Amino acid sequence: MSDLGTLYGVGVGPGASDLITLRAVKVLQSAEVLALPRSSDFGASVAWEIIEPILTEPRPGQKRLRLTFPMTKDPSKVRPHVDAAVSAIGAHLVEGRSVAFVTEGDPSLFSTFGYVRQEARKRWPGLRVDVVPGVTSITAVAAVGGMPLADGHERIAIVPATYGVSDLVDLLTRFDTVVLMKLGGEMPTILAALEQTGLTDRAFFVSKATMAEQRLETDVQKLRDERGGCFSMLIVKRQDRSGVLLGGAPNEEIP
Template sequence: MSGLGKLYGVGVGPGAPDLLTLRAVRVLQEADVLALPRSSDFGASMAYRILEPVVGKQRDKERLLLTFPMSKDPDRVRPYVDAAVETIGDRLSRGLTVAFATEGDPSLFSTFVYVRREALRRFPGLEVEVVPGVTSVTAVPAVSGLALADGQERIAILPATYGVDDLTDVLQRFDTVVLMKIGSEMPKVTEALTRAGLLDRAVFVSKATMPEQRIVRDLRAAQGERGDCFAMVVVTRGERSGLLVGEAPASPPGGFDKAVTEQEAP
């Protein structure tokens, strides 16, 4: 199909506007249309909240607010994806460039994955470019003082909202486990960590790099919490230190690095 515009999937990072990449800023500024996901018809777009301070309001640019409900039911989500692709496709068919802004990275637990797949199916020959973004997987260690991996260590990334029934097995097989999108699974997470003897090796972080950032190092104080899609738990066994074995203790004396506690929100 000729005359099609170009579709961009743009990662806007975990929350702090100054974590947008230079490429993301350029694409968002130059695109004809911004596609902005939100979780309900009456809610604001978190992606737009992140990018607006850097990119500006650009009142002459069309902004499409696209609803994607926070649901694990494919039958509920699919109509919203279809509607979004139809709306985006109308602009692409007119030769306009569309930048779909997504929190974190477009390729990691992002609605853009579904939008891209369906758009390519509907519009053969469509040019799609992904602009990677800083993810919460790296932002959480940055604000909490953790090291995800060194040398031999292996990492597992799990979406906790889909259940943690296999968490005990995963904790045994991986050195670092990142549990994204905690949702209502916090009691089960703390139970599994307690059984594995790793409760003291975990940290809970909500809304990393945002003004509302919260860090909890004693998960006993957070086990009754209901997290959200911006809440994560990172578990680090610290039993293998790669090439520099013996150079440093597996964990700082007294637990995780206390120097970063000043970043914690009250």
């Protein structure tokens, strides 16, 4: 058997192709295999849609490996797909080929790559794994909203809302900035918590940040009947301690 190839986890950012890092481009151009996640066997890979415009000079003979990871919280449904993906990737690694697993955002933040890396290292303990960071959806959403995530002494909480927000009032009280990802059907509960804490006008919503379909909504009350998709996010910023390093500069308003 040949020496194991290298497994790369490549973050390609929130959606805009020109936010892909130079390091990511270099790895994507040189990898022998691109592993492209998708949510269904017949669906498109968002990761591929992001990188396709910049992948102008791929390695000759580069292979594309499409891998399905269903959008579900049920471990019994997720595990078989992770096992199948690692087996498919491993078939190339054991032949000495480099495999770049392409993931939206950053590979270390709510990414399927984390499961793939963990399982691959169990199967091949000597496997070299190289992670290429990417622009996160969190920072992209903050940029779209025109609001810094933290300043001075401010603390941030990042919460996957679809897994439950029963403690949201407490989080909104204890943290200066709360980032709500994976909103799902939790919008009514989120809005109720904002009303209870008096922070409704300190929140903004962004969907598909940096993509052509980008949407910014500063009046979150309009979202009461909406279901947040996987590319939507809501940020709440108290601003109580904004500007502390400047001696208490006036709070900024959300544009």
